[in-house]
Amino acid sequence: MAAGGDGAGRDGVLSERGVVTGVAGLIGPHLARALLEKGHEVVGVDDLSQGRRVNLASCVEHPSFRFHEADVRDLGSMERLTAGASTLVHLAALKIPRYTGYLATLEVNGRGTEVVLECARRHGARMLFASTDDVYGKNPDPRFSEESTLVLGDSKINRWASAVSKVYGEHLCFAYAESHGVPVSIVRYSGIYGPTYQLSRLSGPQDIFIHAALTDQPMPIHGDGTQTRPFAHVSDAVEATLRVLEAPYAEGEVVNVGAADHLSIVNLAYLVWRLAGARTRPRLRFVPYTDFSRGYEDPRQRTVDIGKAECLLGWRPRIDVGEGMRRQVEWFREHLEEIRQANPGFTLEDER
Numbered sequence: 001m002a003a004g005g006d007g008a009g010r011d012g013v014l015s016e017r018g019v020v021t022g023v024a025g026l027i028g029p030h031l032a033r034a035l036l037e038k039g040h041e042v043v044g045v046d047d048l049s050q051g052r053r054v055n056l057a058s059c060v061e062h063p064s065f066r067f068h069e070a071d072v073r074d075l076g077s078m079e080r081l082t083a084g085a086s087t088l089v090h091l092a093a094l095k096i097p098r099y100t101g102y103l104a105t106l107e108v109n110g111r112g113t114e115v116v117l118e119c120a121r122r123h124g125a126r127m128l129f130a131s132t133d134d135v136y137g138k139n140p141d142p143r144f145s146e147e148s149t150l151v152l153g154d155s156k157i158n159r160w161a162s163a164v165s166k167v168y169g170e171h172l173c174f175a176y177a178e179s180h181g182v183p184v185s186i187v188r189y190s191g192i193y194g195p196t197y198q199l200s201r202l203s204g205p206q207d208i209f210i211h212a213a214l215t216d217q218p219m220p221i222h223g224d225g226t227q228t229r230p231f232a233h234v235s236d237a238v239e240a241t242l243r244v245l246e247a248p249y250a251e252g253e254v255v256n257v258g259a260a261d262h263l264s265i266v267n268l269a270y271l272v273w274r275l276a277g278a279r280t281r282p283r284l285r286f287v288p289y290t291d292f293s294r295g296y297e298d299p300r301q302r303t304v305d306i307g308k309a310e311c312l313l314g315w316r317p318r319i320d321v322g323e324g325m326r327r328q329v330e331w332f333r334e335h336l337e338e339i340r341q342a343n344p345g346f347t348l349e350d351e352r
Ligand SMILES: NC(=O)c1ccc[n+]([C@@H]2O[C@H](COP(=O)([O-])OP(=O)(O)OC[C@H]3O[C@@H](n4cnc5c(N)ncnc54)[C@H](O)[C@@H]3O)[C@@H](O)[C@H]2O)c1
Pocket: 021, 022, 023, 024, 025, 026, 027, 028, 045, 046, 047, 048, 049, 050, 051, 052, 070, 071, 072, 073, 090, 091, 092, 093, 094, 095, 108, 112, 130, 131, 132, 133, 134, 188, 189, 190, 191, 192, 193, 198, 202, 203
């Protein structure tokens, strides 16, 4: 976070209070931990609808961390919890309507962002909004830069609800900046993965594949698996996010944060299978889109241009997909039992 707080933290860095919403999800705990290590005070908020308390194990013992179970749509609670904060990092969201509900996605992502921005206005705080590469939607460009046109699909297809709500959130940020002078920055994350005790496609296909490989079950692939995606390790995403928070010139900017390269889903499955050291040939189970959602639309290819983050923030991902997936497989192997306990009732058959 930018200097200007009122207390001296470790390493002589000025400490500030930051609020991280959605702190118990995938990115939240890693970001909170990094902010604590920089000497900041962190108030974490999550309603635990998707996140897990166990994800916060590395934060809860820290004297400068406080966790509150709260709904970001609740203005009264959020106004209280954000009091005294100089920075609000708004990660809380529902990501895929197919799993989390069509209406709930629109309400949590829309109303939640309205509330957090209103808190930023009332307390004079800075806002970092977590958006998504899904806003590029059906744009046929081979690579999406921040200037690419946002091309969303048919409103009768509920998978677009998340992207629509994020586009709304982005506009709301700039509207609050224009009308109320709230300093805002937007990060469009893309394919972030890393240690988390959530086990579902909400944390990316790699965890489903790793679970399958370690338990010698077929890996469920959506469509024919030739669709491509970037995969970026959470430690790189956190580093980029910190740089956005620290760079005064990132104010008012939208920045893609993802990987420089991409992989087809079927190649991701092969990679994971090999890294897991499975003895048998990879077993793939192809799931036609029509099996899990009427009229589902999965963008064929998604590659993000991260040149702006490189130029503006001096950031590039340090962990390539081979090394990142190796770490992910090892982490998963070490924590398989705790992951199972955190996800009672999880079966790969349900993971269409
Ligand atoms: N991980 C990625 O690859 C990726 C890609 C694009 C965008 N993003 C965005 O980045 C942000 C963080 O992503 P993530 O992967 O950590 O997501 P996540 O789903 O793991 O975490 C989101 C957290 O928000 C919480 N939450 C949901 N509704 C809430 C509510 N009403 N009140 C309070 N908390 C609530 C959930 O319990 C969860 O812990 C999200 O906004 C997401 O849309 C992430």
